[in-house]
Amino acid sequence: MPDNCIFCQIVAEQAPAHRVIEDDLAVAFCDIFPIATGHTLVIPRQHAANVFEIDEEPMRATAALARRVSHALRDALAPDGLAVYQANGAAAGQTVWHYHVHLIPRNDGEPLAFHGRTRADDAELAAMAKRIAGHLPG
Secondary structure, eight states: OOTTOHHHHHHTTSSOOOEEEEOSSEEEEEOSSOSSTTOEEEEESSOOSSTTTOOHHHHHHHHHHHHHHHHHHHHHHOOSEEEEEOOOSGGGTOOSSSOOEEEEEEOTTOOOOSSOSSOOOHHHHHHHHHHHHTTSOO
């Protein structure tokens, strides 16, 4: 685990996160700089900077968990659409050097962006994580 990787710290429970769901290979949590209500990140537990470095098994597990959370987001928030975004490298908009997938609920007429500028309220994130998790099958 790189010492400065915030996502590795979240995986290791050394940094706080409002977790939605996790399994042996991946973790989903609310983005603290959301661009939309329900903006969720899904990451592998194994550190890999990007799509070029991630092993196939954790990538599959991350995609599978992203799919599960996508259904929960749809059920919890009923958005008009859902953006699934994964960036590799600064030129693509990557700002955290740990492979991750953005799940961004979208509604008609909202401006499109991939990174929020304002840190969300922790109580609101905790409530959102619980709300999304409540729509995941047992």
